[in-house]
Amino acid sequence: MDTQTIDQEYEKLQIEFADVAKTVTALAEKMKTAATAGDANATAWLDDLKLIAQDVSDEQTQATVLLQAIHGFITNAAKAADDEPAKPPLYAAGQEPQAAPPQQQQ
Numbered sequence: 001m002d003t004q005t006i007d008q009e010y011e012k013l014q015i016e017f018a019d020v021a022k023t024v025t026a027l028a029e030k031m032k033t034a035a036t037a038g039d040a041n042a043t044a045w046l047d048d049l050k051l052i053a054q055d056v057s058d059e060q061t062q063a064t065v066l067l068q069a070i071h072g073f074i075t076n077a078a079k080a081a082d083d084e085p086a087k088p089p090l091y092a093a094g095q096e097p098q099a100a101p102p103q104q105q106q
Contacts, residue, residue, distance in 0.1 A: 003078070006071055013067070017060045024053045 028049055034042035091097070 003071065003075055006074065010067055010071070013063070020056060020060075021053075024049065024056065028053070 028046060031042045031046040031049060035046055
């Protein structure tokens, strides 16, 4: 996976976050209308919805921070890998490949 794909998926997640916010806002408006009309339950439900909205917002913020940290880590790791010279592979003791026998000239 490359950073461009990660960025695209991150953008999709941001769109989903916005969709959740729109849905919660629409529900809050309906509850506010019901509370204004005198529905006592709607007022309590609206207070609960505000708590849920805050929890969702906090979760989205934390997900964003986590994804940005992962993105930064991957970007830095890719840059570091590009900057390092190629290293020979490491082998366990006794597992080194056999050297090719010298060829005899005829």
